[in-house]
Structure formats: C-alpha cells, structure tokens
Amino acid sequence: MKDQLHNYLNRYVIFSEEEMNILFKLFEYRTFPKKEHLLVQDELCKYQFFITEGLVRSYYIDEKGDERITQFAIENWWVTNLDSYKNLSPSALFIQAIEKTTVLRISKENLELAFESIPKLERAFRIITENMLVAIQKRYEFYQKKSSKERYQQMIAALPDFSQRVPQYMIASYLEISPEYLSSLRKDI
Amino acid sequence: MKDQLHNYLNRYVIFSEEEMNILFKLFEYRTFPKKEHLLVQDELCKYQFFITEGLVRSYYIDEKGDERITQFAIENWWVTNLDSYKNLSPSALFIQAIEKTTVLRISKENLELAFESIPKLERAFRIITENMLVAIQKRYEFYQKKSSKERYQQMIAALPDFSQRVPQYMIASYLEISPEYLSSLRKDI
DNA sequence: GATTTTCATTAAGATATCTTAAGAAATACG
DNA sequence: CGTATTTCTTAAGATATCTTAATGAAAATC
Numbered sequence: 001m002k003d004q005l006h007n008y009l010n011r012y013v014i015f016s017e018e019e020m021n022i023l024f025k026l027f028e029y030r031t032f033p034k035k036e037h038l039l040v041q042d043e044l045c046k047y048q049f050f051i052t053e054g055l056v057r058s059y060y061i062d063e064k065g066d067e068r069i070t071q072f073a074i075e076n077w078w079v080t081n082l083d084s085y086k087n088l089s090p091s092a093l094f095i096q097a098i099e100k101t102t103v104l105r106i107s108k109e110n111l112e113l114a115f116e117s118i119p120k121l122e123r124a125f126r127i128i129t130e131n132m133l134v135a136i137q138k139r140y141e142f143y144q145k146k147s148s149k150e151r152y153q154q155m156i157a158a159l160p161d162f163s164q165r166v167p168q169y170m171i172a173s174y175l176e177i178s179p180e181y182l183s184s185l186r187k188d189i
Numbered sequence: 190m191k192d193q194l195h196n197y198l199n200r201y202v203i204f205s206e207e208e209m210n211i212l213f214k215l216f217e218y219r220t221f222p223k224k225e226h227l228l229v230q231d232e233l234c235k236y237q238f239f240i241t242e243g244l245v246r247s248y249y250i251d252e253k254g255d256e257r258i259t260q261f262a263i264e265n266w267w268v269t270n271l272d273s274y275k276n277l278s279p280s281a282l283f284i285q286a287i288e289k290t291t292v293l294r295i296s297k298e299n300l301e302l303a304f305e306s307i308p309k310l311e312r313a314f315r316i317i318t319e320n321m322l323v324a325i326q327k328r329y330e331f332y333q334k335k336s337s338k339e340r341y342q343q344m345i346a347a348l349p350d351f352s353q354r355v356p357q358y359m360i361a362s363y364l365e366i367s368p369e370y371l372s373s374l375r376k377d378i
Numbered sequence: 379g380a381t382t383t384t385c386a387t388t389a390a391g392a393t394a395t396c397t398t399a400a401g402a403a404a405t406a407c408g
Numbered sequence: 409c410g411t412a413t414t415t416c417t418t419a420a421g422a423t424a425t426c427t428t429a430a431t432g433a434a435a436a437t438c
Contacts, residue, residue, distance in 0.1 A: 060330070062334060063334070068333065070326075070330070082319060082322060082323050082326070083323045083326065083327065086319060086320075086323060087323075092330070115312070119308055119309075119311075120308075120311075122308075122309075122311040122312045122315050123304070123311045123315075125315050126311050126312075126314050126315035126318060129315060129318040129319050129322060130271060130275060130318050131275075132322055133271060133318060133321055133322050133325065134271050134272045134275060134276075136322065136325055136326065136329075137259075137271070137272065137325065138272065140325075140329055141249070141259070141281070144257065144365065145251060145252070147424080147425095148424080148425070167384085167385065167386090168385075168386070169384095169385065169386080176333065177425080177426095178425070178426055178427080179385085179386075179387095180386090180387080180388080180389095180425095180426080180427080180428090181424090181425055181426065182386095183386060183387050183388080184387080184388075184389090186386095186387090187387080187388090336394080336395095337394080337395070356414085356415065356416090357415075357416070358414095358415065358416080366395080366396095367395070367396055367397080368415085368416075368417095369395095369396080369397080369398090369416090369417075369418085369419095370394090370395055370396065371416095372416060372417050372418080373417080373418075373419090375416095375417090376417080376418090
C-alpha cells in the first residue's frame with residue numbers, strides 16, 4: 001500500500017523512504033463496498049482520494065433527475081471534487097464506488113502539512129495537476145470533434161476492459177449519449 | 190511590467206523583490222499586433238505566455254476547415270498549449286492575438302531554472318494549475334447543462350465587455366454554436 | 379429457484395441544432 | 409470617399425440525437 005503510493009509518486013519526483021514514512025502517516029486507508037459513496041452532493045469534499053484498488057465514478061444529477069457521469073477513476077488515479085475541496089463549497093458531485101474500492105485519502109489540512117514538511121511534493125502535485133489538465137482538454141477536444149458513434153467506438157477500443165467493468169448505460173452517460181441511442185448505435189456496428 | 194507579474198504571483202505565494210528579479214530575467218517581453226500568431230499549428234509550443242495587455246484566442250481547424258475556439262485569454266491570464274509544451278508534441282492549436290497584445294513569455298528551460306532557484310514557485314504554479322482545472326471542469330459542466338441560448342445569455346451577462354471586444358462569430362465558436370444559429374437565437378432575445 | 383431489481387433493446391415521434399446559400403450591414407483600407 | 413473585406417442575418421431543408429414507452433434479458437436477492 002505504501003509501496004504503491006511510493007512507486008506512483010516516484011514517477012514524478014523521487015522520494016526517500018523516510019519522506020514516504022512521513023507522508024504516508026498523513027493518509028487514511030479506507031474501503032468502500034460496491035455502490036457506497038465516497039462523497040455525496042451538498043457535502044464538503046474534505047479529501048483527495050488515491051485509489052489503490054477498484055473503480056469509482058463521479059457524477060451529478062441533472063435537472064431531469066438523470067445521472068451524468070463526469071469521470072471514472074481506477075487504480076493509481078486520484079479522484080476528488082477539486083472545486084469543493086479547494087473552495088470549501090458544497091459539492092455538486094457524487095463520488096461512488098462501482099466496484100469494491102480501497103483508497104488512501106488525505107485531508108486538505110494533512111496535505112498542507114505534507115507540502116510544508118516535504119516541499120518537493122509541491123512539484124509532484126504540480127505535475128500531476130498539469131497532466132490532469134492536459135487529459136481533460138484532450139477529452140473535450142475529442143468530444144467536440146467526434147460523433148456519438150465515434151466516441152463510443154474509440155472508447156471501447158482504447159479501454160476494452162472498461163466495457164466489462166462498467167454497465168453500458170454508465171458508459172453512455174460518460175460519453176454524453178442517451179442509453180437508448182447508444183443501444184441503437186451498437187446495433188449498427 | 191515586473192510589478193504586474195509580481196502582483197499576480199503574490200496572490201498565490203509571496204515573493205521578495207530579489208526573487209522577482211531573478212525570475213523576471215527569465216522572461217522575454219513580446220508584442221503581437223492584431224491577428225498575429227503567438228503559436229501556429231504543427232509547431233512546438235515552447236513557451237508559457239503571461240498576458241500583460243490585450244486579448245488572444247486559441248483555436249484549431251476542424252475537418253470541415255472551420256475554426257473552433259477553445260479559449261480566450263486576457264490580461265493577467267496564462268495561455269499556452271500545455272500538451273505541446275509538456276510533451277514536445279506538435280501543436281494542434283493556434284494562438285492568435287485578437288487585439289494588439291503584449292506578453293511576458295517564458296521557455297520551458299527557463300521555467301525549470303526558475304523552479305530550481307525559487308522552489309516556492311512550484312507552489313504558485315501548482316495552485317494556478319489547480320484553478321485552471323477547476324475552471325475548465327466548471328465550463329464543461331455548464332456546457333453540458335445548458336442549451337445554446339442559455340450559454341450565450343449567461344456569457345454576455347457574465348462578460349459584457351467580451352461581446353464588445355470579440356466578434357460574434359468567435360463567441361459562437363467558443364460556445365460551440367454555429368454563427369447562423371446564434372444569430373437566430375439573438376433575434377428571439 | 380422464484381421473485382425483484384437492474385439493465386438493454388426497439389421503435390416512433392419530437393426537437394435542437396447544423397448546413398447551405400444568399401444578401402445585408404458594418405468595418406477596414408487604399 | 410468608394411471599394412473590398414469581414415461580419416451578421418435570414419430562411420428552408422436536413423439530421424443527429426433525445427424522449428417516451430414498452431418489452432425483454434440478465435443479474436441480484438431472498
């Protein structure tokens with residue numbers, strides 16, 4: 001568990017065992033069974049979650065009462081509602097385990113402590129945040145360029161295991177397609 | 190010019206005069222007349238641009254040959270193609286001055302030097318990047334939730350000066366609306 | 379293993395938005 | 409100024425995608 005986090009962070013900046021020991025103490029280990037929420041709407045998002053195992057989604061409920069998935073996250077990804085976390089605003093999003101999920105979570109206070117005691121952690125988080133920004137920009141460029149059908153085809157080609165682990169209507173929601181229309185697209189393929 | 194950058198960065202982390210002197214030397218000052226490009230497609234984006242005056246857009250050309258605007262940036266904002274900049278990949282985007290624009294630009298090499306000599310700059314950039322991430326997430330949530338008409342109404346309500354400084358067809362492009370349809374929406378309002 | 383719940387499919391009708399093409403208005407330019 | 413370029417509008421027809429509603433299949437639960 002500690003090694004997993006260590007290996008992950010070492011991709012960006014090398015941390016010593018000792019630094020990792022300090023850092024690791026600031027995290028809490030949690031398990032969420034399938035369907036349990038890591039965060040619910042209107043609550044404050046107090047943590048950043050590093051997923052060590054499992055699969056979660058973040059989503060909101062739109063005006064019509066439908067769920068709209070904004071993100072999936074798996075092993076070795078971070079998930080949080082950054083707006084709520086940073087600005088202490090009530091979360092517009094839910095974060096929910098799709099499978100049994102284990103996480104290391106860190107509170108804002110503890111992450112601030114970590115930044116103070118291990119300054120180069122700032123660098124790691126700066127780079128990770130930049131990568132997330134690039135990823136989200138690419139994603140929306142892709143959505144803008146491609147039709148529903150192409151989005152679906154490329155998603156299952158790029159992430160074939162996802163189609164196994166996630167129900168189809170959730171993939172539809174993530175791709176911004178109605179489940180009925182996705183179903184009819186699949187018939188054509 | 191130096192003060193403008195200093196004031197801006199002090200929002201995030203306090204820098205001394207001396208630190209600012211070191212940092213400022215690593216930037217270059219540039220002026221771009223209206224319509225000139227800061228970056229063109231297929232080039233490498235070698236800089237991050239801090240806009241000190243003026244207004245730019247970043248956009249790409251889609252399959253049909255139409256321009257699609259992904260971002261506007263004004264005074265005290267950063268603009269770059271982060272994907273190209275970080276990954277040394279040819280830029281899919283253009284960045285162009287809509288008005289006469291002055292910038293402070295910094296190369297990747299110099300920014301790395303700056304991070305090394307002024308480590309707390311990492312913190313400032315980490316926070317700035319987080320803010321950008323929140324902004325882009327909110328933007329796309331808004332696009333997903335709102336109709337074309339609502340997007341336009343809220344944009345001109347939120348940024349009334351923009352409607353003056355930017356031609357309508359560019360606003361349409363940014364809002365992901367065809368210019369003809371935006372024109373017809375305006376008639377209704 | 380039967381029952382309930384969740385998930386996927388089908389089909390018909392509705393609609394938001396785009397496309398094309400043309401002309402009008404505004405702005406820039408020699 | 410007058411011409412050229414850029415920007416905006418109008419209107420008709422096309423289409424991708426959604427909605428609703430019903431049925432069927434699969435999976436979960438007791």
